[in-house]
Amino acid sequence: MNAMIASTVTLQKVNTTTFNQHRVRVIAVLKACLLTQTTEPLVASKQPFKVQLKAGKRYSWCACGHSKKQPFCDGTHKMLANKIPPLRFVPDEDCTVWLCGCKHSGSAPYCDGTHKQDFIQKAELPTAPQS
Numbered sequence: 001m002n003a004m005i006a007s008t009v010t011l012q013k014v015n016t017t018t019f020n021q022h023r024v025r026v027i028a029v030l031k032a033c034l035l036t037q038t039t040e041p042l043v044a045s046k047q048p049f050k051v052q053l054k055a056g057k058r059y060s061w062c063a064c065g066h067s068k069k070q071p072f073c074d075g076t077h078k079m080l081a082n083k084i085p086p087l088r089f090v091p092d093e094d095c096t097v098w099l100c101g102c103k104h105s106g107s108a109p110y111c112d113g114t115h116k117q118d119f120i121q122k123a124e125l126p127t128a129p130q131s
């Protein structure tokens, strides 16, 4: 009986230690995420994207500029810019449009020519991750 109690106590210590180590790692990851969150959109492109849209289909336009599936959202804002969610929209008819790539249009998700301004043309573009 004592051996059973001793092994239970040991098991609880191991589980507590593992839980605490895991908790420390989770807190470190959350801190890193919060410290790297951006509040301003990244210039994803200095030009708009010409896109064919389908009537009634739901689209999520990337507003943060971090998506690798431009001009659409790939969910990256959740890690890098959670204050800048995608703009969701549903076209009434099939159409071809110019969606903003600079992420600073006053008529988002559509291009309004803002990308021609100096602050966009001189902005650094994100680089593709090294593999």
Ligand code: FES
Binding pocket: 045, 046, 047, 048, 049, 099, 100, 101, 102, 103, 104, 105, 106, 110, 111, 112, 113, 114, 115, 116
């Ligand atoms: S690409 Fe953003 S306003 Fe034209």
